[in-house]
Amino acid sequence: MTAVRPAAAPPVPLPPARPAPLLPVPARVMELDLDRPDGPWAPGRSGPARPPDAAVPSVVALVRRSGRPLGLVALGPDGAGGDESLRARLVAAAERDLRPDPDGAPAPAPGRADRTPPTVTVVVCTRGRPTLLGDSLRALLRTDHPATEILVVDNAPEDDTTEQLVRGLAPGRLRYLREPVPGLARARNRGLAAAHGEIVAFTDDDTLADPGWAGALAAAFRADPRIACVTGLVVPAELDTEAQALFERYCGFGKGFAPRDWSRHTDDADPLFPFAAGRFGTGANMAFRTGALRRLGGFDPATGAGTPTRGGEDLLAFLGVLSAGHTLAYRPDAVVWHRHRRTPAELDAQIRGFGIGLGGYLTAALVHRPALLAELLRRVPAGARYALRRAAAPVTPADPAAPATPADRPAEDPRTGAALARLGRIELRALPRGPAAYLVGRVQDRRFRTGSRS
Structure with a gap:
């Protein structure tokens, strides 16, 4: 136990x-x-x-x-x-x-219970996964926040299966949008442009949102006008396979059970701050003040799943929030449950995508904000040491006195275990591909935009 x-x-x-x-x-x-x-x-x-x-x-x-x-x-x-x-x-x-506090959760601060809570637009981007999407939408429809709008953005669909699902699931409660050009960032920008809410929240089609998720996000924004972005707790929705547990040990989306705030003035002990944007949260559970995200330009369409960069659009948005002088908050009360990849092959591909996305994100950060170059270079040695440690498998000589059966052996350290070190090497080897992938993505985006105007 x-x-x-x-x-x-x-x-x-x-x-x-x-x-x-x-x-x-x-x-x-x-x-x-x-x-x-x-x-x-x-x-x-x-x-x-x-x-x-x-x-x-x-x-x-x-x-x-x-x-x-x-x-x-x-x-x-x-x-x-x-x-x-x-x-x-x-x-x-x-x-x-856990030794929980017997007094329970702290009482809400006076004056926080607005009669007209901020409206929240939830954007769910999807592509060809109607079964997962149906479960995700049913969870969102159980929300207890009274002012919630749900948008489904169908990204480059091959047929009308998703559209039929959305239109038949809860008529009048779901809005269907189509983004014909592939790319998660483009799909999110499509939802951002159509959002009516003061707050725009994003989750994925493989998540199950807690009924209190939207309300917890809204409460965080309402409590502090300096906050422009809120991320929340991501918990595994299933642990059926070793691959799912391995992902959770390697880089699970959960960021702990304590609230945190960051700004450019944060005294942070992490030598990679603010570039290690993945520690702030994930795109599966993030929300922004709609106006602030629009002023920042939304998401870079050369990043994200469905592009050569394969990811990084959420990390770039987090860095943009901090660079603009806003506060980014992590609130574990805002809970979503995520269905991790089930097979080793799917997990390897995901981690490889993380590596490419990280390299693309850092390249995009410098393209958008060249003044960050000196700051990033100062953090390269610490980042390199950290990446190498994650990718280094322990070399332990065989112990003749070790128990004969795996069940009797001590549990291996999940941060230095050979399986996790292998994932670290996959991610590290993929990272150098990120800059070229991002530049190709920019060229593709320029062609898409030029074609749409012709």
């Missing part, structure tokens, strides 16, 4: 001070609120959680108190069974390992 404790919220050192958790696989993923008598629930509050069984004997649960996420607890096969109810076993694990 193990637990992932909440982060203490100081700047994250390099390399990370605490290894990522060794999550059991396969495991039922669920959530539990200590202050509610019901539960546990399936991700996104889609219904009661399925209990563990012989095929899936373990459990990983997001534990909350009064809605506030506290951490993850994991019950292995030895802890998920027994005479007590599953809820009782999860509560016992949380009380022992």
Whole structure:
């Protein structure tokens, strides 16, 4: 029985001070609120959680108190069974390992409960994944924020399957848009241009949004006018395969359980700040003041999935927010659940894309803001050391006294394990391809724009 404790919220050192958790696989993923008598629930509050069984004997649960996420607890096969109810076993694990505050979540600050909450436009970009999209939209339709608009941007569709799904799922509650040119940044810009809300939030078609997600984002913006971007907690929606658990150990989208704020004046111990924009959050769970993002020019269409750059459009937007003098906030109360890639081949391709996207993002940052070059060069040595450490597999001589069976051996350190080091090498080798990929993407974008005007 193990637990992932909440982060203490100081700047994250390099390399990370605490290894990522060794999550059991396969495991039922669920959530539990200590202050509610019901539960546990399936991700996104889609219904009661399925209990563990012989095929899936373990459990990983997001534990909350009064809605506030506290951490993850994991019950292995030895802890998920027994005479007590599953809820009782999860509560016992949380009380022992997370030590939740008995007073519960802090009361909201006076004057924060506006009678007219800010409107939120949620943009979901998709391409050819109607089954995943349907689940994602059903979760969004369960939102408890009263002023939420949901836009679906169909990116370069090959048929009308997605359009038919959206128009038939919840008539009058969903808006369908089509972006004919492939590229996630272009699709997001299409949604940004059509958004009616004061806040525009982005998530992906492979996520399940918590019912309180949009409201938590809105509350963060309402609390501080300096905030122009908010990111939130991303929790795995399923842990069915080793590839999904490996992704979570290597670079899971979750950024901890403590709120953080950053600005250009932040005294941050990370030597890569502000270029290590991935630590601020991810495009699967991000929101902006609509006007601020439009003034920043939206997303660079030469970046993102569907372009040679394969990613980086969210990181570039985060850097743009900070460079413009705004505050970027991370609020773990804004929860979405993400379905990670299921197979080793899909995971390798994703990590390779991360490497190319990172190289493209850094190139785009200098193209848009050449004045950052000197600052970036000062951080190159620290960044190189960090990347090499992630890619270095330990060389451990065979121990004749080691237990004979893998189950009896000590768990390997997930930050230095050979499997994770292999992913680090995939990402590192792909990174140099990013600059050329970004330049090709710019040429393609120029041709698309020239063709659209002819």
